[in-house]
Amino acid sequence: MKSVKILVIDDERSICDGCRLVLLDQGYQVDTCQTGRKGLDLLLGGDYDVALIDMKLPDIHGMEILQALKRDRPAVYVIVLTGFSSVENAVEAMKSGAFDYLSKPFGEEELILAVEKAIENKRLKDENRCLRQQLVDRFDFGNIIGENPQILKLFEEIKKVAPTDSTVLLCGETGTGKELFAKAIHAQSKRAERQFIPVDCSTFAASLLESELFGHVKGAFTGAVKDKAGVFEAADGGTFFLDEVANLDLSIQGKLLRAMETQEFKPVGSSHVKKSDVRIIAATNRDLKTMVDEGSFREDLFYRLNVFPIFIPPLRERRDDIPRLLYHFLRIYSRQTGKRIEGFSDDALEILTAYDWPGNVRQLRNTVERLVILADDQILDNRSLTDNWETKGPAFRDRIPETLEELRSIKKDLLENEFGQIERSFLQQALLAEKGNITQAARRVGMQRSNFSALMKKHHLSADPVKSAEKDGPFKE
Ligand SMILES: Nc1ncnc2c1ncn2[C@@H]1O[C@H](COP(=O)(O)OP(=O)(O)OP(=O)(O)O)[C@@H](O)[C@H]1O
Ligand SMILES: [Mg+2]
The missing domain is CATH 3.40.50.2300 (Response regulator)
Known part of the structure; x- marks a missing residue:
C-alpha cells in the first residue's frame, strides 16, 4: 500500500x-x-x-x-x-x-x-x-459473456465510443452478438434513458421500409389511412439500430444518407421537413466494402456508416470463451426448466469447444437449450451429445417458434447452417475440380470470379482445396 x-x-x-x-x-x-x-x-x-x-x-x-x-x-x-x-x-x-x-x-x-x-x-x-465502478462495469456488459482478449478489447473500444454521438458499424457473422453489443453501446450512452429502436432492413420491402424509417402522411399510398411516425421520429433523442444494413435498397440508401447528414427527413407523401436527433448504430454480416466495389452499396453511405467500425470475431476465433458461454446458457436453461444439471463432462466440453459453431453464439445457445431439455442426467456427457446433438444441421428443427423473433432467428440459423454448409461444399467441390484455380472454378460453376472469391472469403476458404477441406474438422461428412 x-x-x-x-x-x-x-x-x-x-x-x-x-x-x-x-x-x-x-x-x-x-x-x-x-x-x-x-x-x-x-x-x-x-x-x-x-x-x-x-x-x-x-x-x-x-x-x-x-x-x-x-x-x-x-x-x-x-x-x-x-x-x-x-x-x-x-x-x-x-x-x-x-x-x-x-x-x-x-x-x-x-x-x-x-x-x-x-x-x-x-x-x-x-x-x-x-x-x-466495478458494479457499473459489470452491469454495463453484464449480459455479454467474454474474457477473450479480443472481446475485452471490444469492451474498451465500446466504453470509449458509447458516450459520443458517433455512428458505430458493428460487423460480424450471424449470431456473434451484434445486437447485444449495440444495446450495450446504447446503455452506456447519454441516450440510455431514451428509446433504442431496432429496424431489420431485411424484413421490409423498399417502399415499406421508407415509411418505416421516415413515417408517412395520410393518403400517401393505399392503406395509409392516417399519419404515422417513422423510426427517425420515434427514436428522437435515442438510438436507432439499423440491422442488416447491407440489405438496404439503393433507393433508400440515398434518403438515409441525407437524413443522417442533416438530421432532417421527410415523411412519405409529405413536403414538410422534420428534424430528429438520433444516434445510429448499424450492423452487417456482409462485407460492405466489397458491396461498394460491386456497386450494390453507396460509397458515400458506407463512409458515413464506417466512422467507428467494430468487428466482432466469430466464436471459432475465440474458443477460450466457448466453455464460459456453455456454462452461462446451461445455468439459464437449467433455471428455466427447473433441472439440476451440474455441468459438462470433460470429453463433451472438449468436443463442444473444438466445434466451429457456424451460427456462433446463437447456435451455441440453442444447442445448450436443446441439450438441457433432453437431458436425463446431471452431467451432459459425450453420450448426450451423440444422442441429442446433430452437428450437421441445426439442433432445433423440431422446435416450433413462439414469437416472431424466434421464427426469424430459426430462419437465420437454417440459412446459415444448412445452406451455409451446402454453399461451402459447392465452392470446395469446384476448387477441388479445378485444382485451386479460382478463375477456372468460378467459370466452371457459372459465376463471376469476384463473386466467387467473395463467397470464398465469407467461408474462410483458401484457394488450396486440400487445406480448405481439412478446415472442416471432424463434423463434416
Ligand atoms: N458474448 C455473448 N454473451 C452472451 N450472449 C451472447 C453473446 N453473444 C451473443 N449472445 C446471444 O446470442 C444470440 C445472438 O446474438 P445477436 O442477436 O446479438 O447476434 P447478431 O450478431 O445480431 O446476429 P444476426 O447477424 O444473426 O442478427 C442472442 O441471444 C444473444 O443474447
Ligand atoms: Mg442481429
Whole structure:
C-alpha cells in the first residue's frame, strides 16, 4: 500500500515540528510549511492524503485554503487546527468541508486519533468508489459473456465510443452478438434513458421500409389511412439500430444518407421537413466494402456508416470463451426448466469447444437449450451429445417458434447452417475440380470470379482445396 502523505501548515514552528515527530513515528510521510500560500501550492501540486491546517495564518486565512481544496483537490482530508479554542471557527470549517478539528493545545493521542480516523474514512470512501465502478462495469456488459482478449478489447473500444454521438458499424457473422453489443453501446450512452429502436432492413420491402424509417402522411399510398411516425421520429433523442444494413435498397440508401447528414427527413407523401436527433448504430454480416466495389452499396453511405467500425470475431476465433458461454446458457436453461444439471463432462466440453459453431453464439445457445431439455442426467456427457446433438444441421428443427423473433432467428440459423454448409461444399467441390484455380472454378460453376472469391472469403476458404477441406474438422461428412 502507498504510504500516507500528510502536510502540516502552521506558522508556529513548534507545532509543525511536534506534529512531524509524532506522525513520522506512526510511519506516515510528513511535510511541514509555515505560510498559507506555500502550503496551498504544495497541496494543489502534490498528492497529499491529509492536511492539518491552522486557521490563523499570517498571509491567508485557513478557510481560503479549505475552500480552494474543496474545489480543486476534494480528495484531501482536512483537519483544522484552531487556536484559543475558538469553537465558531471550527464549526465554520466543518461546514465548509473539513473532516475534523483539533483545538490547541492538543495532545499526541488526540493528534494520532484524528489522523487515523481521517485515513480510515478516506480508505473506505476510495474502496466504495472502486466497488461502485466495478458494479457499473459489470452491469454495463453484464449480459455479454467474454474474457477473450479480443472481446475485452471490444469492451474498451465500446466504453470509449458509447458516450459520443458517433455512428458505430458493428460487423460480424450471424449470431456473434451484434445486437447485444449495440444495446450495450446504447446503455452506456447519454441516450440510455431514451428509446433504442431496432429496424431489420431485411424484413421490409423498399417502399415499406421508407415509411418505416421516415413515417408517412395520410393518403400517401393505399392503406395509409392516417399519419404515422417513422423510426427517425420515434427514436428522437435515442438510438436507432439499423440491422442488416447491407440489405438496404439503393433507393433508400440515398434518403438515409441525407437524413443522417442533416438530421432532417421527410415523411412519405409529405413536403414538410422534420428534424430528429438520433444516434445510429448499424450492423452487417456482409462485407460492405466489397458491396461498394460491386456497386450494390453507396460509397458515400458506407463512409458515413464506417466512422467507428467494430468487428466482432466469430466464436471459432475465440474458443477460450466457448466453455464460459456453455456454462452461462446451461445455468439459464437449467433455471428455466427447473433441472439440476451440474455441468459438462470433460470429453463433451472438449468436443463442444473444438466445434466451429457456424451460427456462433446463437447456435451455441440453442444447442445448450436443446441439450438441457433432453437431458436425463446431471452431467451432459459425450453420450448426450451423440444422442441429442446433430452437428450437421441445426439442433432445433423440431422446435416450433413462439414469437416472431424466434421464427426469424430459426430462419437465420437454417440459412446459415444448412445452406451455409451446402454453399461451402459447392465452392470446395469446384476448387477441388479445378485444382485451386479460382478463375477456372468460378467459370466452371457459372459465376463471376469476384463473386466467387467473395463467397470464398465469407467461408474462410483458401484457394488450396486440400487445406480448405481439412478446415472442416471432424463434423463434416
Ligand atoms: N458474448 C455473448 N454473451 C452472451 N450472449 C451472447 C453473446 N453473444 C451473443 N449472445 C446471444 O446470442 C444470440 C445472438 O446474438 P445477436 O442477436 O446479438 O447476434 P447478431 O450478431 O445480431 O446476429 P444476426 O447477424 O444473426 O442478427 C442472442 O441471444 C444473444 O443474447
Ligand atoms: Mg442481429
